[in-house]
Amino acid sequence: MIRPLTYAAALLAVFLLSPACEREEIVDDLSSIPYDPKAYVMPELPYFFPEMPIPEDNPMTAEGVALGRYLFYDPILSADSSISCASCHRIDRAFADDQNFSTGIGGQQTMRNAPSLANVGFYQNGLFWDGRVKTLEELALHTIEDSQFMAHSLEELLEAFREHPDYPGRFRKAFGIGSRKEISKELTAKALAQFLRTLLSYRSKYDYGNWDRGPETQFFSESELRGKILYTTEPVIDPSDPHPGCSHCHHNTALLTSNEFLNNGLDPALEPEDFPDPGLGAVTKKNIDYGRFKVPSLRNVERTAPYMHDGRFQTLEQVLDHYSSGGHSSYNLDVNIMPFPLSEQDKQDLIAFLKSMTDEIFFQENSYKNPF
């Protein structure tokens, strides 16, 4: 017969031990999980693409890219677990957003429209519309921490990873960590950056037609070819014969951007403080940089509406009307922004050429899609 005191002691022991048993389920040591990373094999890009800069301390592995892909699509990155990177960078929009101003946590509106991430791995001259960070690793952490975007404390996020049933193993497979404690913000950034570097768009009609050494008519329609001439035409010697000359800034190269920060005349400004959004000026604090924004690539531009940093234009027609007007006057309006005549036919032709930059295969790429 069990005495009441013994019975109570046994119950107490069970009570005290049970949470301890639950704690034991989280094994800190990860060394039993195999660590055998395989080098990530980038697709062979056409000859006219530059070499992508890969940081020496973040070589790409299949496991690192896989982890980055999970992180990209996981709302665990945001403070209230409401949004993931993919909430604003949607694959059906070439990893851009369809909102004028993208939505951060708690439904708050951010300052800007999320730009496309296609080929983002090639850019080193400042990322975000205002060039606030230089590397994809910095970009990843900035997006997680910034109060406008995901507003998540990195320490809290790392704790969530460490207690997660799946991520510790994935970090182990990607980076060879020995324990959950070794999950760090640096590794989180590296994984996300690795995935972002895989987002490659290079299979549009523009690519085949513009760079193939065969006859252009093999690829382009008559309208597209007329548009291409408007896009790239030189000379522009006679000021009475101005032309669109889109390629001055959206270069007729693989990346379709000069990768610069310029003021394209969206707002009138006599002084720096007149700009509703300071752009690069908020980063550099230089007067000449106010109202300047990153020149975006025009790859997949057909699918990345709305346009400009604030998404003010819903259609490509509106964009062309803006440039044709010469934009608003301001003290640092870029010299390339000048009025030019644009007939309805010109507009249709230019848009036809712009649409040739759509890479349909990019949108179907399984390795870019949500893994959950």
Place this chain on the structure above:
Amino acid sequence: MQFKVFSLILLLSVAISSCGDKTGKGDLAIQFLATYDGAPLVMLQEYPYNDTLDILFQKFNFYISNLTLLEEGSEKEREVLEIDFVEFDAIDDVAKAALGFVVLMEDLPAHSYKGLNLGLGVPAGLNATQESDYPDSHPLGKASHYWSGWGSYIFTMINGKVDSDDDGQFDDSSVLYHTGSDDSYRTKEIAHQFRVEEGETTTIVLEVDLHKLFLDTDGVHYIDIIANPATHDITNKTITNLVMDNFQNALYVVE
């Protein structure tokens, strides 16, 4: 035998320790300053172009290449730099203009030199490449400075805006003087006595007067930038070549 082994170890030690040794070496800094009629060049600042026009600039940058030092006491030229990019685009006040843009060459032999040679633009061999051949961080990896229409890098880029009606608004015309193509490449020899001292950085100051790049063929008047606002015509490189000729003459050492 023991002595031989000891000697070998000693030699190896000396060889290993001399890796990265800077003995007998110094650095050379070339400080480029940009002026406009002798005044510091500041972006977005107004300058008189001629009797009727005012101008401001948004960009002034150029490539330098094949920089060699002429050794004192011999005919030997020491190549110290293949290519670099000099830009004044971010200079927005006089203080920054006074600092200019510095190109630093490290670990050059300490020696006396009587001058230097440099190329203005991108030499033909490199100009046959294109920006996609280089990473973004390389001077030749700048998408903004490869002009596919010409199959050439943009050797010098001068972007400005003009006020021709004296209303204080620089919205009357743009100036886009971009030079390029192999026949626009120029070289400049600068006689200047200097010495690279061991363990020190020697500085040479080179100044370029931007206004002089616009001199017309008579060397007195300035190019009509209203009639010729841009130099993008691949079939007509008259102004392109004139600007590069002027560049040769507008670059000099500040003693």
